[in-house]
Amino acid sequence: MARAEHTAELSREQLIEFLREMLLIRRFEEKVEERFRAGDLPGFLHVAIGQEAVAVGVCRALEDGDVFASTHRAHGHTLARGTPANAVMAELYGKVEGCSHGYGGSMHLYDVERGNLGANAVVGGGLPAIVGAGLAFTLRDEPRVAVAFFGDGATNIGTFHESLNLAQLWKTKSLFVCENNRWAESTPGWQHSPVWEDMSKRALSYDMRAIKVDGQDVEEVHAKTREALEHVRSGEGPVFVDVETYRLHGHYIGDPQVYREKDDVKEANEEHDPITLLRGRLSIENGEFDSIDGEVQQVVDQSVEFAKNGTDPAPEDAMKNIYG
Amino acid sequence: MAELSYREAVRDALATALRKDDDVFIMGEDIAEMGGSMGVTQGLLDEFGPARIRNTPISEMAIVGAGIGAAMQGMRPIVEIMYEDFLTLSLEQIVNQAAKHRYMSGGQLKVPLTVRTQGGAGWSPGAQHAQQLEAWLVHVPGLKVVFPSTPSDVRGLLYASIYDDNPVVFFEHRTLYGLKEEVPDELERLELGRARVHREGDDVTVIATGRLVHEAMAAAREAESDGISVEVVDPRTLQPLDEETLVESVKKTNRCVVAHEAITRMGFGAEVAAVIQYQAFDWLDAPIERVGAKFAPLPFAPVMESFVVPHAEDVLAAVKRTVGK
Numbered sequence: 001m002a003r004a005e006h007t008a009e010l011s012r013e014q015l016i017e018f019l020r021e022m023l024l025i026r027r028f029e030e031k032v033e034e035r036f037r038a039g040d041l042p043g044f045l046h047v048a049i050g051q052e053a054v055a056v057g058v059c060r061a062l063e064d065g066d067v068f069a070s071t072h073r074a075h076g077h078t079l080a081r082g083t084p085a086n087a088v089m090a091e092l093y094g095k096v097e098g099c100s101h102g103y104g105g106s107m108h109l110y111d112v113e114r115g116n117l118g119a120n121a122v123v124g125g126g127l128p129a130i131v132g133a134g135l136a137f138t139l140r141d142e143p144r145v146a147v148a149f150f151g152d153g154a155t156n157i158g159t160f161h162e163s164l165n166l167a168q169l170w171k172t173k174s175l176f177v178c179e180n181n182r183w184a185e186s187t188p189g190w191q192h193s194p195v196w197e198d199m200s201k202r203a204l205s206y207d208m209r210a211i212k213v214d215g216q217d218v219e220e221v222h223a224k225t226r227e228a229l230e231h232v233r234s235g236e237g238p239v240f241v242d243v244e245t246y247r248l249h250g251h252y253i254g255d256p257q258v259y260r261e262k263d264d265v266k267e268a269n270e271e272h273d274p275i276t277l278l279r280g281r282l283s284i285e286n287g288e289f290d291s292i293d294g295e296v297q298q299v300v301d302q303s304v305e306f307a308k309n310g311t312d313p314a315p316e317d318a319m320k321n322i323y324g
Numbered sequence: 325m326a327e328l329s330y331r332e333a334v335r336d337a338l339a340t341a342l343r344k345d346d347d348v349f350i351m352g353e354d355i356a357e358m359g360g361s362m363g364v365t366q367g368l369l370d371e372f373g374p375a376r377i378r379n380t381p382i383s384e385m386a387i388v389g390a391g392i393g394a395a396m397q398g399m400r401p402i403v404e405i406m407y408e409d410f411l412t413l414s415l416e417q418i419v420n421q422a423a424k425h426r427y428m429s430g431g432q433l434k435v436p437l438t439v440r441t442q443g444g445a446g447w448s449p450g451a452q453h454a455q456q457l458e459a460w461l462v463h464v465p466g467l468k469v470v471f472p473s474t475p476s477d478v479r480g481l482l483y484a485s486i487y488d489d490n491p492v493v494f495f496e497h498r499t500l501y502g503l504k505e506e507v508p509d510e511l512e513r514l515e516l517g518r519a520r521v522h523r524e525g526d527d528v529t530v531i532a533t534g535r536l537v538h539e540a541m542a543a544a545r546e547a548e549s550d551g552i553s554v555e556v557v558d559p560r561t562l563q564p565l566d567e568e569t570l571v572e573s574v575k576k577t578n579r580c581v582v583a584h585e586a587i588t589r590m591g592f593g594a595e596v597a598a599v600i601q602y603q604a605f606d607w608l609d610a611p612i613e614r615v616g617a618k619f620a621p622l623p624f625a626p627v628m629e630s631f632v633v634p635h636a637e638d639v640l641a642a643v644k645r646t647v648g649k
Contacts, residue, residue: 100429101431103427110430117425125420128386129392129393132389132392132393132401133394136394136397136398159385159386162385163386165383166386320431322465323490324489
């Protein structure tokens, strides 16, 4: 099993690679918004624009053999774990070449080879399975970790509480990544949770180790996730990662966000864009940025072409993969 | 051939799989030291230890979901849900997750999970400890649903369910745990989707599940003294359903009664009646009769409980209606 290098600090090259990855996710989701509005894409779609540093920071800290379960906002996690943009876009177009072969769609992206056990359209639905996968790793004494991504909205559903309790009780090899983007669909944190400003308090009642992370800072996300993963991998117990982040767009594409102050959206975009922040820290000039941007744009444009030229499933394929 | 009770037969299937395969383990409420609320898992903790016989908190969603996660990693977990009434708490995980991961992933995943549960009236537990909810699960593509009525069936079918690569919801009946039957010395898997003909007859086919198999057998003996020859067939697995055996039986007898303890309305018997009607319409000499519980929650007072659920005399009355007696 390949182990990621344990360097205390990331090199400039690595950080530029992270920037490229975040930019790929951003441009991919902007393209998804565009194609959805143009009527190309069936179903409905949720983007995580503003949360790219969480996806990249966490997924780049994982090792081969680690697994994760995601949410309805899963494009970023999936791309950051290495699933090709072509396969993700093809899935959104409902094609056989998609990462779920057209059976899943945006809310059910899978890539089992890369440890993606599925994006889940039921809020909190994926958490118990991450306890079970972590339990399997414990029972088999395997140095692997199972990761659950979920949002602040999920901290109010029963599966969250039952899962954290069971994971800590049994010290399963599970990592809980709470992306607190301050919104449960249209409902702001202050309306849905008494601890919305400090989700790590949720972990306290289960005696679970919790760490707080600035989700707009990819370096910090990566470093703290590495630390947490090490703890989990060693069998000392699960960790709750309380990530504060920002959803710069609406709940779904087309969401007019009537519930949100215009200034809030403006401030979030101006001050908390993780890509702008990393670019600033690395002092990347316009030329270099544009060159990276051009490359990822090309990857995204090609993925649309790939998806459009993909194979439609036969209607009767709907009757396959029910039993095996 | 050894004689085992239904309870011992379940335990034997569990123990055999646990002995044979390190990937098999059990999770459930009070299943370890206490041996489960019905005593089914008694002794397993001593032989297999607490890592594999896992007492859980009262968290139906999490224990079924943890079973799903371990199954997706290639293990073969068995989850015990103490009463099928509590299955309702874990339905999201069973219906949206276990049943659909294979499908939503386009075939990349499998969930070889067995969820054992039990229920059944006849001992006045009231409205939340004895319902028969198997029809809820049969409606969900991706799940297999098994409901054995005898020791040899429960043993072979549970063993097969544990090794099935699909999620299986496995119903046991509370009042059958003490029932005894000769079982084969060697435990072998019974194929899911094969009905069992308990009694051959010429005039009426009774298709029954769970406790009602035994009520139907009693009714058949009574009917015989009235000169009515009754065939009793137990589908044993509700999904997949052995339509062929059921239809062939009705084509032979030309009359059909479906019988289960669950509520008649929208019950599993409605689907069986539809299957028979479509595939054997020209052979039917009488309307298909249905026997099941009345449309009421299970009451506490024994006289009311007994009034709500069906018995042998209800099956007998239905049999007689089909032959015009």
